[in-house]
Amino acid sequence: MRGLQSVLMLRTFIIVIVFSLPPAAWAQSVVLRASDVLPLLTEAAPDTFYVNGTAVYGLSVEAETPFVSHDAQRLAVSLVALRLIDQGKLSLDTPVAQILPELIEKNPFRVALTLRHLLTETGGFAVPPVTTDSPPENLAPFLIELRTPGQVSAPDPTGLDLLELLVARTTSQSVQETIALELFKPLGIHDKNSATDSATLASKTVTLSPKILAHLAILLLRNEQSDGTAYLSDLSYEMLMEGVLWLFHPLGPERCAAGYLQRRAGRSWVEINPGFVVFPREGAAFISPRVMVGGSDIAVRFKQAIWRIAEENFPPHSGSTTRLEAARALAPPADLGGRYTRADQPSAWLRARVDNMAENWIRVNEMADGNLRVTMSSPAHEAFGDAPPQGTLTFQPKAPYHYTSDSGERLTFSPVRAGGYLYLDGVLYRYTGLLGNIPFLLSLLPWVFAALTSAALHLQSNLGKPWRRMALFSLIGSALIGGGLYAEWALWPTVMYEWDSPALITLWRSGLNIGLMLVLSLPLFALSFVRRGPMPEKGWALILAGPHLALISIAAMTLFLITVAVGLAGTFTAL
Missing domain, CATH: 3.40.710.10 (DD-peptidase/beta-lactamase superfamily)
Known part of the structure; x- marks a missing residue:
């Protein structure tokens, strides 16, 4: 009897010790058979290999080729x-x-x-x-x-x-x-x-090289040097693979030092790159050099293959309810609708910003039942599961600022800036509102400059210096703004990186903002003329003066809004 009790106590002791060890110590608990796994991976992305514990499978003869x-x-x-x-x-x-x-x-x-x-x-x-x-x-x-x-x-x-x-x-x-x-x-x-x-x-x-990446994958799973000792301290290894160093939302994207921490259906993994995915608890890593160097066409298939392997081989583990409780404790948002522009490749160059705002956007509409309808300009992101089609998706609320679709896509808004940023399946967007419709705004530019330059009709006005000064401000302001916009569009990369002359950029941006101040004074001139004069008293000038002043004022405000939309208003320095 005592022997049986001793065996039971020893068994309990071993179980407690095993499950109290860090993940690196029991990372080989799930064994993947190459005959089952490799065909799925290589069919999705050629030259793919995977690491299971300390063993590497599928490493090609080109494993030493650097990239x-x-x-x-x-x-x-x-x-x-x-x-x-x-x-x-x-x-x-x-x-x-x-x-x-x-x-x-x-x-x-x-x-x-x-x-x-x-x-x-x-x-x-x-x-x-x-x-x-x-x-x-x-x-x-x-x-x-x-x-x-x-x-x-x-x-x-x-x-x-x-x-x-x-x-x-x-x-x-x-x-x-x-x-x-x-x-x-x-x-x-x-x-x-x-x-x-x-x-x-x-x-x-x-x-x-792929061979070196295999070594790094083993290090991520085991935290061991070649002599068997720990490469990093326990605290640093936790920051590397599990420690949350940045958090967007309790249920949204989070980062450790190695990459993005991902969680889905009771499973968790670290995505270093779409082509380098590590499951530390299960002791497995999947690597596709072709996806890592930019194989966007096969990235979705590669992720789908990994998820199929995970569903078939990795049992879900019980997750903590702390994250869900923290998310539900957030105050519900008042309004999340509007236009959002993709923001994961922010550029300081005007042309790149304009192209991005014109091509990569989504529109979020709140429905009466609390769901969100998201219209996409293009399938501009790669989901871990099925890639969402171009068009419209419907998302249901799971917690404040966090929504999911029927096909598994996740939509998470920033609770800090009340929806100013959002992640759609890991791809970042920022709120732009009506000013984000950049093709429409740019189509107004010719008409805006035509209206402002029409103020030249008053350069020889006999109504007094205020009218002539208004005309001069309009022409000088338009010239400074137009020159600044052209320089930002055509010259900025050359001046910044080839000539290394940020002072020149500061010069034309200062001129552009001085031009904005001159142009924004036009509505004040118009208001002063209408309220206190002088105004024309006879002929066609009496009929057309008021509408012309209104046209110039509207053009001035529209030009200011366009410069705000493209991020130039109030920006003086290059750095």
């Missing part, structure tokens, strides 16, 4: 950054301005940019209209902040460049040398294409 992926590069640099935190050389919330004061200005009236923001891609920097495979020599012209740090998370190549520079400054070595020392060496990676190669070190790009 450039910003998300894979970010993962490598993030791992090194967490390693430096463990060594006491960096801190998660230390302002970047303390380490790179020549690039980031210390401003006590703004949210301080920190390593946390760089790891979660919430720095708020504009995406440059020119693409480079390596960090530029002078990063300053690229550091254009369009959003407050920590506000929303979106792909941030400029933030990645800044993160690499932060790591390099901390270690007093190049980022390639630091990755070789702090990542590849502890993992025992000796690859002819890795950053330990002198030819690679001569460039500024961290190139990674």
Whole structure:
């Protein structure tokens, strides 16, 4: 009897110990058979492979061929950054301005940019209209902040460049040398294409091969170096794979250091990239280099294959109700309807902003039954399950600011800014309202400038200096605004990145805003003339003067609204 009790006690003790271990220690609990999994993956995306525990399946003969992926590069640099935190050389919330004061200005009236923001891609920097495979020599012209740090998370190549520079400054070595020392060496990676190669070190790009990605996937699942010891401390590993470093909504997108934390139907995973998905609890990672380098056509099929594998092999685990309770505690929104423009690739270039606002938008309409009807300009996002069709979808409320459709798409609004931003299945949009209908607004520009330049009829007015001054203000203001708009449309990238002359941009933007002040004075002139004179007293001038003043005033206000819509009103500096 005592023997049986001892066996039962030992069994209970083992169960308690096993389930109290961190996920990395029992990450091989689900075994995936290659004969079942690989056909599904490769049919969806050729050259796909997967990692199960410490075993790699489907790695092709081209596994050592390097390729450039910003998300894979970010993962490598993030791992090194967490390693430096463990060594006491960096801190998660230390302002970047303390380490790179020549690039980031210390401003006590703004949210301080920190390593946390760089790891979660919430720095708020504009995406440059020119693409480079390596960090530029002078990063300053690229550091254009369009959003407050920590506000929303979106792909941030400029933030990645800044993160690499932060790591390099901390270690007093190049980022390639630091990755070789702090990542590849502890993992025992000796690859002819890795950053330990002198030819690679001569460039500024961290190139990674599928073979190296397999090593990184095992590290994400196991947190082990080649000698079996932990690569990161428990706290840093939690921040890497499970710690919520940024949260949009209790039921919406959330970020850890490795990527986006995703949850669906009792299962959770980390999406580093649409082509690099990790299930840490189940000990599995799925990687498609072809999707990682931009295979948008096959990305949806790849995700569908992964979800099918997860449904068939990964049992749901009991989730906490804390997130749902926190979401239901939010105050219900008053109004979420309107026009939203895609905002995950914010640009400081006028032409790129206009093209985006014209092509990538959704319209949200609130229905009487509380549901939302969403009309999309195009299928501009990739769902984890079925890709939504172009057209209209209906979403039902699940909690304040959070909605789901019958086919599984998720629509989550920001509760902080009362719906100012939303994520549609992980793709970011921002509220623009009526001013977001940019094709209609731009179609008004010729008529607006024609109305404003018609004020030239009053340059020789015999009604007095106020009329002549109004005409002069209208012509000068129109010229300054028109010149500024043309420069923003045609010259901005050349001046900013080829000539490296942000002062010239500041000059024409100052002129544009001076022009706006002159143009906005026109309605005041018109109001003064109507109320106190002088006004024409006879002939056609008596009949047409009032309507002409009204036309000029409407044109002035319309031009101001257009500059507000494209983000130029009140913007003086280039950075």
